[in-house]
Amino acid sequence: MVHDVPVSSEYRYGFRDPDVAVYRAPKGLTRDLIIDISKMKGEPDWMTEFRLKALDIFLAKPMPTWGPDLSAIDFDNITYYVKPSERRGRSWDEVPEEIKKTFERLGIPEAEQKFLAGVSAQYESEVVYNNMKKELEERGVIFLDTDTALKEYPELFRQYFATVVPPSDNKFAALNSAVWSGGTFIYVPKGVKVEVPLQAYFRINSENMGQFERTLIIVDEGAFAHYVEGCTAPVYSTDSLHAAVVEVIVKRGARARYTTIQNWSTNVYNLVTKRAMTEAYATMEWVDGNLGSKVTMKYPAVIMKGEGGRADILSIAVAGKNQVLDAGAKVHMLAPNCTATIVSKSISKDGGAVNYRGLVNFGKNARGSKANVKCDTLILDDRSISDTIPYNEIRTDDVVLEHEATVSKVSEEQLFYLMSRGLTEQEATQMIVMGFIEPFTKELPMEYAVELNRLIAYEMEGSIG
């Protein structure tokens, strides 16, 4: 495993293909631009209105100052909408050659051959390739890009859209609400259990282009779905912004799992609002892996509205040189007998900063609820830093909150031990790091686990000695 390490000194997935987009919005953010985008997409009036209201909220809200420094983001110098081709590719043959090449380098076609149920691959702002297995269709599962879902299922869409993350939630949720494009829409009908993971690949491929995808997942009563997204991004010279919104609605007795591995290039501001709402006896699982980016702010959240809900939030964050990863989790327990488990694994190296920032809120009706928070940090050198910032709010008695935090360094003794069996210092360090994140890796589908191990191995290169 540890031998299988990419050796190039360039960022491995940092390749760029020539730009094939046919429409590119002018830089900057205006009401006219938003009306244009909405028109071009052929959206209903309510959505245009929604976007314009969100723009007002965005403009009115100050930049958040409680976390990492975001002052370098220049909102006037971002392209808010790029449409790669006039028509959506329905079959693989119709997908433009340049785009295929990018997917091939990411291994998409092979991955599909293996066990994908359906691929919804986002290229720039529009979904160009969207393939879903017949079987899922027959079971009533909807798996589309979000724009198409708005057209084809307008009522279902409107019923749930922005119900978990309103535009007023935060400045970047407002921005996303104003300019959103693409993303994934999933609806799983009552009692339907989708055993194979639904997967999508995201990728930014246009300089200075913000990516504002919007994902909405509804898992109806007693149903199950696992959605997997993996992201890799090319290296650019100027800063990019990624401000996504993800909403998941888990109905009574249902279970949803959302797995992400993000590996943004180190100029990307990755500011994502991910939130789920659980009804009674529903389970939400966030599995969230964060590598790369310049700044990441991401706190997958679960609002537990129904009794006996369950939230499992498992995350890793790896921060290297000039990177700030501010990640964590939030749970709001608003009903009795809920359970939340938060496991966070953070790694900082080469002067990087990685923080756990989390909130556990027991509302006044949360009696009998339990939360367990475990934050482990591994610091690889003396220049790197880490901070743990847990907030707890408890408004009722009869709840249990456990919090455990550890900070460790790769010890001389561990390295000596592994090296005394023939592993080089780099191999030994990698092994310790991989072991550290193993509780996360083991939850991933096999191919993602392999990719993550490779990315981590690559990240560890050059950080030794």
Add this chain to the structure above:
Amino acid sequence: MARPELKIENLHVAVDGKPIIRGLNLVIRGGEVHAIMGPNGTGKSTLAQALMGHPRYEVTAGTVTLDGEDVLAMSVDERARKGLFLAMQYPSEVSGVSTSDFLRTAINARRGEGNEIPLMEFVRKLDRALKTLEMPQDMVRRSLNEGFSGGEKKRNEILQMMLLEPKIAILDEVDSGLDIDALKIVARGVNEMLSENLGVLVITHYQRLLNYIRPHFVHVLMQGRIVKSGGPELAEALEAKGYDWIKEALGIVDETVGQEV
């Protein structure tokens, strides 16, 4: 394959600037079992750690060669790949890494790229060693040494030795904390490995291990030097009479390091 040979000449080792080993000479060849005995604080573990190359142990003088090659010029991992093995007194725990994954990686590190051990061969060897050491199968799927009892850790060290097939194995207090049954099992593992292709250095405080791993040579370490060498009968004499008669004969009052004759 020629019999391996580890040659230690006039070795001096310091820890934090303090001399611990002060002029030690020893030659270990394939097929031989050497025992180094001595009371606490005489430099036994320092010798083991320094031979393997622990960064805290500084070799200030002398030479160590394995089959003529300069061991002291090698990094820790190079020493291991050349066939040196140290069963540690306090093995580290590594979370999230299973013993079997670790072992395979270590075996392949030594075999080199393109010459990796076939999976079935690995599984066969592992199964055989587990059986010899009376270790349950699921133990190698657990995180390396994590939550292992003292005895389990010691067995795991011998398991690694059996799979890595070193040329020279140093067993540092592998008997400490073991009950008599566990001791027998550990010794069985070592004995199964004995051949012309393996030289063993057993470091121990007590003679009882040597009832099960029979040494050809016994050396007594005091004040960082070998002060007396002999055959198995020396170990028996130590068991019967303790160390005082040697101290008396040599005029040593305090046998620990830092004390002069």
